[in-house]
Amino acid sequence: MIYDQINEDSFVLFEIAGTTYGVRSGDVQQLEMIEHITPVPNSAEAVEGVVFSRGQVIPAINLRTRFGFPKIEYDVRARLVVVNVEGRNIGLIVDAAREFKRIPPEAINPPSETLSGMSGKYLKGIATVGERLILLLDLAEVVKTAEEIEIEVEN
Amino acid sequence: MPENEFNAQFFEQFLDDYFAESDEHLRSVRRNLLALEDSLAANRAIEKNVVGELFRSFHTLKGISAMANVSAAETLAHYMESYLRLLRDGQTAFTEKGLNALIKSTKKLEEIVAARRDGGEIPPIEIEIKLLESLTIDGEIVESRPPSEIESIASQNLRADKSLYLFTFLSSAELAERGVNVNSVRERLQAIGTIQKSTPAVKEGGKIAFEFVVETGSDESVFAAWQSDGINFEKIETEARETAVARESKISESQKSGLFGQSNVVRVDLARLDELMLMVGELVISRAKLAEQIRQIENLLPSGEWRSLQELNHAIERQLRNLRDGVMRVRMIPIGEIFERMQFAVRDLARETGKRIRLEITGENTEIDKLLVERMLDPLLHLVRNAVSHGIEDAAAREAKGKSPEGKIRLHAETIGETVEIEIMDDGRGIDRKEVAKRARTRGLLNADENLDESGLLEILCSPGFSTREEADKTSGRGVGMDVVRRTVDELGGEIKLETETDRGTKFRIQLPLTLAIADALIVAAGRERFAVPQSNVREVIEIETGALRQFENNEVIEYRGAALPIVRLARVFALEEKARGAFHAFVVGEGKQAVGIAVDRIIGQSEIVIRAINDRLAQTPGISGATELGDGRVVLILDVSAITRRLKQKI
Amino acid sequence: MKRILVVDDSPTIRRMMIASLRGLRDVEFDEANNGLEAIERLALAPVSLMFLDLNMPDIHGVEVIEFVRGHKAYSDIPICVVTTRGDEESRAQVLEAGANVYLTKPFTPQDLVAQANKLLADG
Numbered sequence: 020m021i022y023d024q025i026n027e028d029s030f031v032l033f034e035i036a037g038t039t040y041g042v043r044s045g046d047v048q049q050l051e052m053i054e055h056i057t058p059v060p061n062s063a064e065a066v067e068g069v070v071f072s073r074g075q076v077i078p079a080i081n082l083r084t085r086f087g088f089p090k091i092e093y094d095v096r097a098r099l100v101v102v103n104v105e106g107r108n109i110g111l112i113v114d115a116a117r118e119f120k121r122i123p124p125e126a127i128n129p130p131s132e133t134l135s136g137m138s139g140k141y142l143k144g145i146a147t148v149g150e151r152l153i154l155l156l157d158l159a160e161v162v163k164t165a166e167e168i169e170i171e172v173e174n
Numbered sequence: 175m176p177e178n179e180f181n182a183q184f185f186e187q188f189l190d191d192y193f194a195e196s197d198e199h200l201r202s203v204r205r206n207l208l209a210l211e212d213s214l215a216a217n218r219a220i221e222k223n224v225v226g227e228l229f230r231s232f233h234t235l236k237g238i239s240a241m242a243n244v245s246a247a248e249t250l251a252h253y254m255e256s257y258l259r260l261l262r263d264g265q266t267a268f269t270e271k272g273l274n275a276l277i278k279s280t281k282k283l284e285e286i287v288a289a290r291r292d293g294g295e296i297p298p299i300e301i302e303i304k305l306l307e308s309l310t311i312d313g314e315i316v317e318s319r320p321p322s323e324i325e326s327i328a329s330q331n332l333r334a335d336k337s338l339y340l341f342t343f344l345s346s347a348e349l350a351e352r353g354v355n356v357n358s359v360r361e362r363l364q365a366i367g368t369i370q371k372s373t374p375a376v377k378e379g380g381k382i383a384f385e386f387v388v389e390t391g392s393d394e395s396v397f398a399a400w401q402s403d404g405i406n407f408e409k410i411e412t413e414a415r416e417t418a419v420a421r422e423s424k425i426s427e428s429q430k431s432g433l434f435g436q437s438n439v440v441r442v443d444l445a446r447l448d449e450l451m452l453m454v455g456e457l458v459i460s461r462a463k464l465a466e467q468i469r470q471i472e473n474l475l476p477s478g479e480w481r482s483l484q485e486l487n488h489a490i491e492r493q494l495r496n497l498r499d500g501v502m503r504v505r506m507i508p509i510g511e512i513f514e515r516m517q518f519a520v521r522d523l524a525r526e527t528g529k530r531i532r533l534e535i536t537g538e539n540t541e542i543d544k545l546l547v548e549r550m551l552d553p554l555l556h557l558v559r560n561a562v563s564h565g566i567e568d569a570a571a572r573e574a575k576g577k578s579p580e581g582k583i584r585l586h587a588e589t590i591g592e593t594v595e596i597e598i599m600d601d602g603r604g605i606d607r608k609e610v611a612k613r614a615r616t617r618g619l620l621n622a623d624e625n626l627d628e629s630g631l632l633e634i635l636c637s638p639g640f641s642t643r644e645e646a647d648k649t650s651g652r653g654v655g656m657d658v659v660r661r662t663v664d665e666l667g668g669e670i671k672l673e674t675e676t677d678r679g680t681k682f683r684i685q686l687p688l689t690l691a692i693a694d695a696l697i698v699a700a701g702r703e704r705f706a707v708p709q710s711n712v713r714e715v716i717e718i719e720t721g722a723l724r725q726f727e728n729n730e731v732i733e734y735r736g737a738a739l740p741i742v743r744l745a746r747v748f749a750l751e752e753k754a755r756g757a758f759h760a761f762v763v764g765e766g767k768q769a770v771g772i773a774v775d776r777i778i779g780q781s782e783i784v785i786r787a788i789n790d791r792l793a794q795t796p797g798i799s800g801a802t803e804l805g806d807g808r809v810v811l812i813l814d815v816s817a818i819t820r821r822l823k824q825k826i
Numbered sequence: 827m828k829r830i831l832v833v834d835d836s837p838t839i840r841r842m843m844i845a846s847l848r849g850l851r852d853v854e855f856d857e858a859n860n861g862l863e864a865i866e867r868l869a870l871a872p873v874s875l876m877f878l879d880l881n882m883p884d885i886h887g888v889e890v891i892e893f894v895r896g897h898k899a900y901s902d903i904p905i906c907v908v909t910t911r912g913d914e915e916s917r918a919q920v921l922e923a924g925a926n927v928y929l930t931k932p933f934t935p936q937d938l939v940a941q942a943n944k945l946l947a948d949g
Contacts, residue, residue, distance in 0.1 A: 031183075049186045052845070057809040058703065060748030061795050069793045069801065069809045076801045076809060078792035095849055107790055119183070162792075184935055187845070191838040230835075233881050237910040238838050240932040252912055345866050356866045357859075360884075372884055374865045380899045382869035384862055 028123055030146075032153060033100060033116040036088040040113075041122065041146065041153045048072070048101040048108055050116050053093045067112055072101050079110035085161065086141070104158045111161070120153070122146045127155065185241055189290075192242040196287045199231040201511065203280055204518050206231075211273060220261070220268050228276075229258040235283065247286045250299045253306040254279050260310055275305040281522060336367070338410040341386045341397070344377060346404060354403045356384050362400070366392040450501050454494065458780055461490055462715070503541070506688075509587045509596070510538030512551050516558045516585055523562040530569050530580040531562060540587035542594045545784065546686055550596075553659040557598045557682050558583065565602030565680055575677055577601070593668075593685045601679040605672075610634055632672040636660035695783045695812070696761060697804065698774040701750025704810050705774070706783050706802050707761060711815040713769070714762045715777055720755065732771065734762070741771045747797060747818060763815045770819045785812065797821070828874035828946055832857045833864040833890070834908070835882040839931070843877055843908070846935035847942055861885035865893055873903055875945050877938070878925070880909040880916060888916070888923050895924035904945035908933060 030041035239247035367390025566581030614620035694709035799814035880887035
């Protein structure tokens, strides 16, 4: 895979509601354009639906909904970031996925108390690269909480 | 660099296309390499069109690998292409050494593509490049415009039973709308003969025409009917033919087939097949409506007339079933396609291990669903590799046992009822039961006092924790083990059996269903979504006037066959958008008092669907049993009818 | 609405090209997998720009260029040749035959978009 050449410091950056987030390149399976997402009846709110990814049926989570931002129509920049979390493939719908970036470990700090808003609990760290602030996602958390919400909905 | 990486990432979304297209070319490469090998063995001149096809395959592999950022494959394909260009242009002679280099490199290309697919380490290509370089001593060959392949096609002496025709196809928008275009015309011409030359031309009014010189043995009456499709023809008389040919060609050695190979195979997109299936489905529904109408007028017609109408109805029903089976059969491909690959693997491995092996193939024309073939490829390869590396003994050992020094491997396929049976048999040493039992005991897979019969032996061989010499042995393939073989067969709904006898050999018998987890389904629309309902659940489709609905203890019911039938609206169960409408469709599920009508907006049609599982918890939901696709890449959910009716009963 | 014809015998490459160009405004796409089909497509509906591969079955890309340039109805269509590494030597011949631009695979989406913008504006 392409990620063989990319070391631990490499991140895929994407945008949600004007904020830049990052996940480790190694956790990303692929980036896809968003075509049709088939809604799954009675599923958790953040689960937008399912899509085929490499022949597999995978859920697509809308990170805007997940982080408490209002939903918007997908435009041409919108992407599905397919990540692998603990052996599961899950698609994350983001406003745009722009670039790869190497972020040295020393640029990453633990999330501060003040940032513990809606998306705060999903953060693993905060990176400062030059002027830019990049929020690094804790994927396991993003997915785990989604499940908890799913259970809440079912009950 | 981020931009480069982002571009690589952008094109990653096409990786599946890349793998599919690479596989297709590699399959064709293998076929053509076998043809080259045959020519070499028989001391015949190699066929130009075989070399031409190989050249094009490597050229395309190079291009798509470059785009998919698989640079090792790109580089290797580039060297192979360079060598083939020399061969094609007659600048070097084809030798055993050349063949070996091509075989080795093709294998390496396959490994690279597989590594890319499986996320493994990309293997080095230095050895293959050195080999190929030594064949193209002058290094890079300058590409000039290739002798347009048609020109290099020989004007073999026209056989007595064949004639040359000039076909002119005048293309137009009206024809294109009817599916008559240059590609479909070319296919027709290939079906009747060999295209020797094709040229575009502009006719009066700016219309475009295509001229094809075709050699054919077919009677003129066959293509006289094509004039209404804008295809005209004239016979090229022998004299004229000679001048035409003299003009075209640098005459070369005889050629068996033309540019496209003389094939009577037409490739069909699976999506188009699905479309056809949908149309058949529509017909089936119309016929059902017709049957209902006929029933209703039974008392209005004289009984003789009514009966003949009814007979006609039954005839249509039968014909529709045949039509459906016919369309299904198009999905089937001969298993020979993968047997060919086995041939390749056996030959390679025999070379590497220095064993003498004869491969016998029977039943290669047995047909099986294309998807099944694809899934079974790696498992079958594994079994064949095992047979070569662990089954067959070396020549000395065989002779010591009084066997022929040449080992035999037999691949066989046949259709038995609704299943296909595939056999992989070798006449080698057999599986050492004691050895397997011993290993199994040390691994805790077998109790000390337990003995192994054949099914127990297979059980052990296929357990994930078990492996004999395989792990360290590169010949057992990449990542596929006996456990994967068994799992794949299970997933496909098949069965695997083992027979083995010391010094007599081993036989694996695999039974597979003729077609995949394919079901007939009703496709329905509710809200903005489409859903698939397995046909086996559906007893009847009815149309309901909203006015005919009655409220009964919080439930809607209609009168149906003299009883009250509860109606569940799918849109309400699934909280879908619901529009008020005067009438809608419902399908009836369950028998007698259990019967329930599930109401949807409308029935779109019928389709054969391939059932796929929804494995992730986030996407699982009561009332949905799986997913499928109808040819447009979108997920269509499959209804779990019993879960939906259970829900209703709980409510009651 | 401008129509871009993408000609390549590899369906994967055609998809990649169309995906790369999808962001352009007011364009639609048509595709062909061989030279004859390319010529047919452009006769059936006006084409504003053509991306063309060279090494294809039946007729070579250069023959397509020669045909297009040789007929008044089509001679103004800008042509961007997109070919595979190793064919570079044919560059002079391609440009002589009348191609406007010569690109080599691998291309980037930006390459294609830049050429499309330029050639569509010139035309």
